[in-house]
Amino acid sequence: MTATPAEQTDADVLVFFGASGDLARKMIFPSLYGMVLHGELEVPVIGVAHSDWALEDLRDRARESVRATIDDVDEEVLDRLVGLLRYVDGDYREPATFEALKETVEDARRPVHYLAIPPSMFGTVIDGLAHVGLNKHARVVVEKPFGRDLASARELDGVVRRAFREESVFRIDHFLGKDEIMNLLYFRFANSFLEPVWNRDHIASVQVTIAEDFGVQGRGAFYETAGALRDVLENHMLQIVALLAMEPPAYQGYFAVHEAKANVFRAMRPLTRNDIVRGQFEGYRDEPGVARNSDVETYAAVRLFIDSWRWAGVPWYLRTGKHLPVTAHEIVVEFKRPPQALFDDAMMAQHPNHLRIRLQPDGEIALGARVKTPGEEFVGEQRELVVPTGSEASRGPYERLLGDALQGDRALFTSEESVEAAWHVVDGVLADHAPAIRYAPGTWGPTEADTLIGADGPWHDPVLKHHRSADDASRTAAQRKGK
Ligand code: NDP
Numbered sequence: 001m002t003a004t005p006a007e008q009t010d011a012d013v014l015v016f017f018g019a020s021g022d023l024a025r026k027m028i029f030p031s032l033y034g035m036v037l038h039g040e041l042e043v044p045v046i047g048v049a050h051s052d053w054a055l056e057d058l059r060d061r062a063r064e065s066v067r068a069t070i071d072d073v074d075e076e077v078l079d080r081l082v083g084l085l086r087y088v089d090g091d092y093r094e095p096a097t098f099e100a101l102k103e104t105v106e107d108a109r110r111p112v113h114y115l116a117i118p119p120s121m122f123g124t125v126i127d128g129l130a131h132v133g134l135n136k137h138a139r140v141v142v143e144k145p146f147g148r149d150l151a152s153a154r155e156l157d158g159v160v161r162r163a164f165r166e167e168s169v170f171r172i173d174h175f176l177g178k179d180e181i182m183n184l185l186y187f188r189f190a191n192s193f194l195e196p197v198w199n200r201d202h203i204a205s206v207q208v209t210i211a212e213d214f215g216v217q218g219r220g221a222f223y224e225t226a227g228a229l230r231d232v233l234e235n236h237m238l239q240i241v242a243l244l245a246m247e248p249p250a251y252q253g254y255f256a257v258h259e260a261k262a263n264v265f266r267a268m269r270p271l272t273r274n275d276i277v278r279g280q281f282e283g284y285r286d287e288p289g290v291a292r293n294s295d296v297e298t299y300a301a302v303r304l305f306i307d308s309w310r311w312a313g314v315p316w317y318l319r320t321g322k323h324l325p326v327t328a329h330e331i332v333v334e335f336k337r338p339p340q341a342l343f344d345d346a347m348m349a350q351h352p353n354h355l356r357i358r359l360q361p362d363g364e365i366a367l368g369a370r371v372k373t374p375g376e377e378f379v380g381e382q383r384e385l386v387v388p389t390g391s392e393a394s395r396g397p398y399e400r401l402l403g404d405a406l407q408g409d410r411a412l413f414t415s416e417e418s419v420e421a422a423w424h425v426v427d428g429v430l431a432d433h434a435p436a437i438r439y440a441p442g443t444w445g446p447t448e449a450d451t452l453i454g455a456d457g458p459w460h461d462p463v464l465k466h467h468r469s470a471d472d473a474s475r476t477a478a479q480r481k482g483k
Pocket of ligand 1: 017018019020021022023024026048049050051052090091092093115116117118119121143144145
């Protein structure tokens with residue numbers, strides 16, 4: 001479908017619902033500052049919340065947030081950001097809030113409405129905008145989670161589409177705005193050596209770990225409505241899998257990427273209760289806002305299959321959790337072992353070759369291989385060829401994504417089709433699962449996850465240091481098992 005002129009042109013106002021919230025404070029104001037710094041934000045930014053604030057309170061929040069997160073703030077840039085701010089105080093459930101917003105928007109013709117608000121309010125705000133005509137020639141940026149299961153995602157899509165065309169809907173998964181995630185796509189398709197081995201003939205299994213060494217950080221009430229499956233696995237992790245598993249895009253351009261990713265989601269086999277281990281860190285139930293008998297998972301490990309020609313029979317093991325030993329995002333692709341055991345020693349490593357992609361912290365790509373140790377014997381050791389990929393200069397994901405939304409570029413946003421297909425994968429286990437198993441904070445989660453990975457294991461636990469041997473990861477897994 002061809003975009004209308006309004007969709008192709010730059011926005012002339014950013015309406016920021018949820019400007020007094022947690023996400024705004026932690027990530028959005030610093031991103032807006034970055035956009036001003038890089039000349040990407042010159043239009044008014046209208047905050048809308050119901051904190052009984054005046055404009056000066058919003059300005060104070062912006063200053064405080066930027067100074068708390070960014071070193072060496074350029075005060076002149078911060079003043080420019082603060083100068084762009086406007087504020088509307090009101091309840092989203094009151095039509096008067098949208099009347100007041102319409103007056104504040106004045107004669108702007110191409111608004112972008114950014115909904116950094118509780119998901120329960122998405123529909124209310126969208127209806128409120130439509131009621132006063134602020135959906136016309138406008139775009140809407142919807143924060144994650146888009147729905148809390150397949151049925152509610154479809155319902156929400158119905159609400160959004162009552163007021164906005166699909167071309168004007170920008171569903172955020174901020175992972176997609178990260179440089180390291182974009183590098184997955186680049187690394188796969190800018191190189192020729194990967195493609196011949198990137199399939200079931202050569203790959204034994206794939207592991208993806210998103211580990212956090214912290215807990216719910218005071219957001220227990222929110223986390224009770226989410227859990228690890230909804231908060232991380234259904235969106236961030238399946239997006240990573242889609243980028244790793246997709247076929248080469250048919251042509252140059254992000255819409256070909258969207259299509260290739262959607263095909264992966266379609267081929268994912270829906271999870272069943274035997275494919276998942278859920279965990280909950282000890283102490284979670286004592287967190288403010290958490291039910292004393294909560295069964296919400298703070299850890300999830302799953303085994304996933306992609307029923308496509310390329311990936312038939314290859315298990316994908318995904319795990320994410322809070323209060324794990326480190327904060328790290330890492331992918332490990334295990335290659336099959338050589339067909340013949342020419343050296344006894346080489347068979348000591350079950351999977352002598354792997355590709356490890358560390359997304360965070362300190363991005364790096366490493367190729368694991370066995371090399372002979374000096375001496376007459378044909379014995380070797382596991383080593384890694386490591387290339388650092390991280391860069392201090394990278395823009396934050398929200399800076400990139402909000403900038404794209406202002407320019408009408410949907411490339412790094414998720415389509416409704418992908419959102420629904422991803423929910424379809426996890427929908428069955430959202431309700432049908434065994435109780436969450438307790439694990440001690442600072443460990444790698446329930447040991448039942450080792451049973452899940454079984455002979456395809458052990459799990460590769462990310463090791464946070466620059467120069468590591470490939471044996472380290474396996475060693476930590478072995479230590480965990482008490483070996
Ligand atoms: P918060 O609860 O901290 O903030 C919610 C915001 O919405 C506040 O500005 C609040 O205003 C406003 N609000 C809520 N209800 C109303 C209402 N009836 N009328 C007017 N204003 C209202 O939420 P978060 O910032 O944590 O999250 C916002 C969105 O971002 C969610 O969709 C979340 O899933 C997503 N997200 C959050 C992340 C985070 O780290 N916080 C990370 C990734 C995504 P007031 O304060 O004045 O009441």
